[in-house]
Amino acid sequence: xxxxxxxxxxxxxxxxxxxxxxINSLAMFIIVAISVILFSIGNEKINENLxxxxxxxxxxxxxxxxxxxxFVSEEERGTTMTLQLVASPSTVFTGKLIFNxxxxxxxxxxxxxxxxxxxxxxxxxxxxxxxxxxxxGNIGLAIASTIIAxxxxxxxxxxxxxxxxxxxxxxxxxxxxxxxxxxxxxxxxFEKSIFELAVVICYDVIMLTASYMLFDFIxxx
Amino acid sequence: xxxIAWKVFLFLLLAFVSVAGIAFPIVENPTHWYEFPNIPxxxxxxxxxxxxxxxAWLTVIAFLMSTIYSFRYLKRxxxxxxxxxxxxxxxxxxxxILATVTGSIWSKxxxxxxxxxxxxxxxxxxxxxxxxxxxALRSSIENEEKRATLxxxxxxxxFVTVPFFIFIMPRIMTGLHPGSADDTNAGxxxxxxxxxxxxxxxxLSLIGFTILYFWMWKLxxxxxxxxxxxxKQLRG
Numbered sequence: 001x002x003x004x005x006x007x008x009x010x011x012x013x014x015x016x017x018x019x020x021x022x023i024n025s026l027a028m029f030i031i032v033a034i035s036v037i038l039f040s041i042g043n044e045k046i047n048e049n050l051x052x053x054x055x056x057x058x059x060x061x062x063x064x065x066x067x068x069x070x071f072v073s074e075e076e077r078g079t080t081m082t083l084q085l086v087a088s089p090s091t092v093f094t095g096k097l098i099f100n101x102x103x104x105x106x107x108x109x110x111x112x113x114x115x116x117x118x119x120x121x122x123x124x125x126x127x128x129x130x131x132x133x134x135x136x137g138n139i140g141l142a143i144a145s146t147i148i149a150x151x152x153x154x155x156x157x158x159x160x161x162x163x164x165x166x167x168x169x170x171x172x173x174x175x176x177x178x179x180x181x182x183x184x185x186x187x188x189x190f191e192k193s194i195f196e197l198a199v200v201i202c203y204d205v206i207m208l209t210a211s212y213m214l215f216d217f218i219x220x221x
Numbered sequence: 222x223x224x225i226a227w228k229v230f231l232f233l234l235l236a237f238v239s240v241a242g243i244a245f246p247i248v249e250n251p252t253h254w255y256e257f258p259n260i261p262x263x264x265x266x267x268x269x270x271x272x273x274x275x276x277a278w279l280t281v282i283a284f285l286m287s288t289i290y291s292f293r294y295l296k297r298x299x300x301x302x303x304x305x306x307x308x309x310x311x312x313x314x315x316x317x318i319l320a321t322v323t324g325s326i327w328s329k330x331x332x333x334x335x336x337x338x339x340x341x342x343x344x345x346x347x348x349x350x351x352x353x354x355x356x357a358l359r360s361s362i363e364n365e366e367k368r369a370t371l372x373x374x375x376x377x378x379x380f381v382t383v384p385f386f387i388f389i390m391p392r393i394m395t396g397l398h399p400g401s402a403d404d405t406n407a408g409x410x411x412x413x414x415x416x417x418x419x420x421x422x423x424x425l426s427l428i429g430f431t432i433l434y435f436w437m438w439k440l441x442x443x444x445x446x447x448x449x450x451x452x453k454q455l456r457g
Binding site for chain 2: 147148151154155156161164165167168169171172175199202203206207210211214217218221
């Protein structure tokens with residue numbers, strides 16, 4: 001297992017374990033976001049439709065707080081040049097994408113666990129559908145946030161710009177994912193939600209293709 | 222001489238479309254050429270189609286042009302293409318705001334509220350966000366070449382999501398807008414509820430606004446280009 005994207009991922013993984021910057025900020029952000037929602041709800045019973053939306057709101061904002069790190073950290077440490085020398089752009093992108101995928105899956109699993117423990121109305125009647133939504137949604141989220149992170153890091157690492165640029169790109173994914181989460185709360189069958197699932201798959205494929213094609217231009221100065 | 226002829230033609234065309242669109246009566250059974258048919262559920266509100274749809278159409282055309290020139294910029298690295306793309310996007314955001322405002326005024330009369338998160342409203346709002354984000358990105362980078370490259374990349378990434386907003390979202394979400402998936406009372410307006418002369422004026426309006434757009438785009442592009450040249454001369 002010494003392929004280049006994998007070793008790039010390992011490098012990021014080790015340096016992340018050393019500082020734990022992204023993991024810590026993500027973990028704290030999850031707690032902050034969920035507790036803000038819980039405080040604002042108070043003792044009120046919220047309906048099921050709202051929980052599906054809020055679930056993806058937490059995911060979106062948590063992603064925005066930590067996923068830009070992969071490229072911004074290279075820019076901050078001044079290691080971009082070295083990386084350009086040792087690896088081709090597509091290798092770099094694959095390595096960073098794997099790292100963000102792992103991060104997104106860890107973070108969203110924690111969110112889903114906390115969420116189902118803390119919200120009574122979050123009952124998944126069609127769990128398999130939720131699982132598909134979750135996996136496909138996470139992949140799309142990781143791809144889009146990685147390519148936007150690359151743009152941000154070259155634009156001088158403007159922290160506030162990241163959610164601004166990401167939101168319109170992620171909107172079709174989030175809207176469809178909210179719809180699918182609603183379906184899985186309602187217990188809608190697979191046959192009825194096949195169109196929405198196809199939309200999410202299309203989104204993932206289109207984003208992945210566009211990202212690989214365009215990353216060269218971002219990466220080469 | 223030729224350009225003056227074009228401008229006169231455009232003026233006459235838009236003047237005719239404006240008068241026809243506003244003043245032609247809507248009647249139950251049209252007999253004269255200047256009468257529009259009554260579309261159940263829309264009535265007098267239907268007339269906005271002559272002004273609202275062209276602005277929404279130009280929003281998309283401007284975005285498309287901006288993306289095409291972004292593509293060309295990435296391919297040839299010619300600063301001219303970046304300016305063209307910028308000029309198109311500038312017009313795009315204006316038409317996007319116009320489409321949003323006219324649409325929301327219309328929805329006050331047709332649906333009872335200015336904003337109701339209909340899928341069409343969501344998608345035009347998303348386009349507005351994309352334009353806003355694009356300009357925010359541009360203004361944050363000072364280096365010209367970097368700005369051109371990164372904004373071109375972002376324009377293309379944003380463009381590939383546009384089909385989701387324009388074609389897929391309105392069809393999978395239930396909505397109030399004429400022509401959406403579960404629209405029973407008004408039906409797809411463009412297809413069969415409009416009669417021939419209404420259709421003709423609608424397409425004339427589309428053509429007129431498109432010519433207007435290209436003229437404005439050319440002016441915008443020229444002024445940006447001259448600005449660039451003056452800046453260059455002042456600097457060195």
